[in-house]
Amino acid sequence: MSSNKQRFIGILLSYVTIFVSFVVAFIYTPICIRNLGQSENGLLVFSTSIVSYLALLSFGLGSAYIRFLTREKRKSSENGERKINGIYLILFTLVGVIALITGMVLVSYSDNLFSFKYGPADLIIVKRLLFLLVIQTSLSFPLSIFEMYINANEKFIFSKSLTLLSKIISPFILIALLFLGYKSVALTLATFIITIFIYILEAVYSFHILKIKIAFKLTKDDLGLIKELLIFSSFIFLNTIVDQVNTQTDTIIIGLIISAEAVTIYNVGRQFSAYFVLLSTAISSVYTPKIHNLVEVGKIDEINEIFIKVARIQSFVMFLVFCGFLSLGKEFIYLWIGPGYEIAYYVLILLTIASIIPLTQNVGIEVQRAMNKHKFRAIVYIIIAVLNVSISIILCYSIGMIGCAIGTFIATTIGQGLLLNIYNYRVIKLDIPRYFRYFIKALISSAFSCLVILGLNLIFPDYSFLDFLIKGGVLVIVFVFLFLLVSISRDERKSIGASWKKLLKR
Numbered sequence: 022m023s024s025n026k027q028r029f030i031g032i033l034l035s036y037v038t039i040f041v042s043f044v045v046a047f048i049y050t051p052i053c054i055r056n057l058g059q060s061e062n063g064l065l066v067f068s069t070s071i072v073s074y075l076a077l078l079s080f081g082l083g084s085a086y087i088r089f090l091t092r093e094k095r096k097s098s099e100n101g102e103r104k105i106n107g108i109y110l111i112l113f114t115l116v117g118v119i120a121l122i123t124g125m126v127l128v129s130y131s132d133n134l135f136s137f138k139y140g141p142a143d144l145i146i147v148k149r150l151l152f153l154l155v156i157q158t159s160l161s162f163p164l165s166i167f168e169m170y171i172n173a174n175e176k177f178i179f180s181k182s183l184t185l186l187s188k189i190i191s192p193f194i195l196i197a198l199l200f201l202g203y204k205s206v207a208l209t210l211a212t213f214i215i216t217i218f219i220y221i222l223e224a225v226y227s228f229h230i231l232k233i234k235i236a237f238k239l240t241k242d243d244l245g246l247i248k249e250l251l252i253f254s255s256f257i258f259l260n261t262i263v264d265q266v267n268t269q270t271d272t273i274i275i276g277l278i279i280s281a282e283a284v285t286i287y288n289v290g291r292q293f294s295a296y297f298v299l300l301s302t303a304i305s306s307v308y309t310p311k312i313h314n315l316v317e318v319g320k321i322d323e324i325n326e327i328f329i330k331v332a333r334i335q336s337f338v339m340f341l342v343f344c345g346f347l348s349l350g351k352e353f354i355y356l357w358i359g360p361g362y363e364i365a366y367y368v369l370i371l372l373t374i375a376s377i378i379p380l381t382q383n384v385g386i387e388v389q390r391a392m393n394k395h396k397f398r399a400i401v402y403i404i405i406a407v408l409n410v411s412i413s414i415i416l417c418y419s420i421g422m423i424g425c426a427i428g429t430f431i432a433t434t435i436g437q438g439l440l441l442n443i444y445n446y447r448v449i450k451l452d453i454p455r456y457f458r459y460f461i462k463a464l465i466s467s468a469f470s471c472l473v474i475l476g477l478n479l480i481f482p483d484y485s486f487l488d489f490l491i492k493g494g495v496l497v498i499v500f501v502f503l504f505l506l507v508s509i510s511r512d513e514r515k516s517i518g519a520s521w522k523k524l525l526k527r
Contacts, residue, residue, distance in 0.1 A: 028307040031177025035303030038185045043296060045192040050292070051358050053208075054285060056199040063281030064139075064146050065205040066288045070272045071127070072154035075120045077262060078162075085254045086169045088391055089246075091313045103236035108247060110166050110235060117162035124155030138277060149206045157213040164220035167227040174231055177307050180223075187219050257390065259399035266406045271413060271425035278417050287422045289358065290368030293346065297373050300342060301335050301380035309387050316391035325452045328384045332456050335381040336463040337508070341500050343373055344467050348474035349492060352484050364423055371426040379437035382456065385445050397444050405436035462508040470500040 054062050086109060093101030127134075128151045132144050139147065171180045191212065198207050227233040271291065276284045308327055315324050351366040389395040409432035416424025446453035474496050481488045 027175050027177045028311075031181050031307045032304055034178065034181035034185055035299075035306075038181065038188055039296060039299050039303060041185060041188045042299070045188060046292060046296075047357060049192050049196060050289070052196055052199055054358065057205055059282040059285045060143070061146065061205050061281075063276065063284035063288075064143055065150060065209070066272055066284050067276040067281060068147055068150035068154060070270075070276075072124065072151060072158055075124055075155065075158045077258070078116050078120050078123070085250060085257060085390070087173045087310055088253070088313050089250055090170075090173050091310070091317060093246075095317060100236075103234040104243060104246070106166065106170065106233060107236040107238075108243065108250070109169075110163060111237065112247075113162045113166060117159045120162060121155065121159035124151070124159065128152050128155060139281075143281070146205060150209055153206070153209045153213055157216055160217060161220065164217075164224065167220065167223040167233070170227050170231065170233055171223060172306075173310055175307075175310050176226075176231065179226060179230075183219055183222060187215060191215050253393060256396045256399035260395070260402045262402070262406060264402075266409055270410060271422075271429065274410075274413055274417050274425055275422050278414075279422060283422050286362055286365055287368055287425070289354065289362050290365035290426070291372065293350075293369045294372035294376065297339065297342065297346075297376060298380060300338055301383055304331055304334055304338075305383045305387070308384060312384065312387045313391045316388065321450055324388055325450075328382075328388070328451055329455055329459070331384045332381050333459050333463075333508075335383075336460060337504055339377060339381060340463045340467040340504075341497070343377060344470050344474070344496060344500055345493065346370060346373055348471045348478065348496065349489060352478075352489055355484050356486055356489060364421075367423055368426040371423075371430040375430040375433035375438070378460070379433070379441070381460065382442075382445070385441075385449065385451055388449055388451065389445075392449065394449060397448070398441060401436045401440050401444075404440075405432045408432040408435070459508065463504065466500060466503040466507050469503055470496060473499050 057065070086105070090102065090105045093105050095101070128148055131148045131151055135144060135147060168180065194211050194215070195208050198211060272284050272288060275287050308331060312324065312327065315327075346369055350369055351363065354362050354366055386395075386398070389398055409428050411428075412431055413425040413428030416427055418424075420427075442453055445451045474492055477492050477495065481492070
């Protein structure tokens with residue numbers, strides 16, 4: 022199957038996966054909170070956030086894989102592929118061992134580290150959760166080479182289908198365990214088994230279908246390549262640190278300053294912002310191999326066309342979802358989980374507003390990496406990390422958990438919304454003015470759509486699933502109509518109409 026078809030079907034499967042994940046979260050999250058309780062659910066989120074920092078030990082190597090594989094294959098074909106795969110498997114195995122040792126030290130001292138906040142019973146749960154999560158993370162490093170290889174070869178149908186399969190199977194197992202009376206440790210163990218099983222399937226596919234080639238015998242000349250790879254990855258590593266800070270540190274700060282219950286409430290809002298990120302990467306991730314190939318041959322005009330094309334699609338999807346969050350989010354959270362989670366709505370809105378611009382431009386991240394011009398981004402990310410943590414801690418003490426969301430909002434807006442756009446325009450030569458022309462049009466469509474739904478909220482103030490579904494349907498119709506009217510040119514509307522006519526004739 023051609024790369025274009027692989028990308029198209031890969032995007033569709035990604036959106037199906039996100040939809041399934043959302044449905045699963047809608048069903049699973051209330052069941053999980055009710056069966057575990059706010060406290061133990063908060064301990065699970067807290068432990069997961071802590072162990073997720075072990076991912077930083079990868080040093081950004083995974084994000085550099087496609088660039089170096091593409092380059093070495095172009096230079097020496099099969100030998101280049103063998104060499105890169107061998108280097109990565111060796112490095113990731115070492116990282117896995119380091120992660121295991123580091124994690125076990127963390128498990129051993131967890132009583133001393135967290136005894137000031139949690140009692141003996143909670144500390145036992147935290148220690149068991151940390152142990153299982155550390156083992157899973159350690160094994161994921163060497164096994165992830167197969168997932169990277171599959172995506173580098175643009176076999177998106179297999180990789181996305183496998184992800185979808187895991188999203189369907191996991192909730193059935195976890196819900197069954199909850200109804201049988203099992204708690205967070207059993208849930209974590211089940212997730213661990215499913216994750217490793219998926220990695221094994223990827224390994225089998227890589228060896229038997231793609232015929233992956235790995236060379237473990239490295240020469241002295243390869244030391245220079247390893248050095249170059251580590252230098253390149255070091256700046257991606259700094260980016261990864263900030264991503265980690267923005268996504269995980271808030272829950273750790275809240276867990277240490279406020280309580281595990283507060284972590285559960287905050288995580289409801291953060292969970293939806295995570296789906297917002299998935300909506301963006303569902304499109305951009307399938308273009309990564311092509312971006313690296315285009316940079317290798319210096320086709321900047323074609324890169325800009327992909328940048329604008331993907332940004333426009335992302336703008337449509339993400340502004341539609343954001344309108345839903347803004348106008349119906351509070352109602353949905355109430356209907357979904359119940360009263361007492363109102364603050365999660367404001368967390369959700371702050372996190373999603375801050376991320377709209379960077380998430381509709383994330384093709385630019387791969388362009389920077391492919392050009393080896395991602396150092397400035399790393400510096401900006403350090404600024405974001407320091408600013409985010411500082412503001413979040415101060416505001417969390419003074420105004421509670423919403424202070425963490427405000428800290429993330431301020432840091433992300435300054436760093437990713439402003440500074441990186443200037444850099445992308447002046448240095449990377451991306452067509453940022455053209456991007457913002459389309460962005461503003463999408464913003465206008467969103468503003469009017471939200472006003473319509475907010476008006477309906479005044480007419481129908483009571484919360485019910487029927488009213489929610491009706492208002493949601495109206496939102497989709499109004500938004501699509503306004504988007505086609507404002508954001509799409511006449512020629513593009515004619516092209517879309519012609520495509521639909523051809524489709525209907527078939």
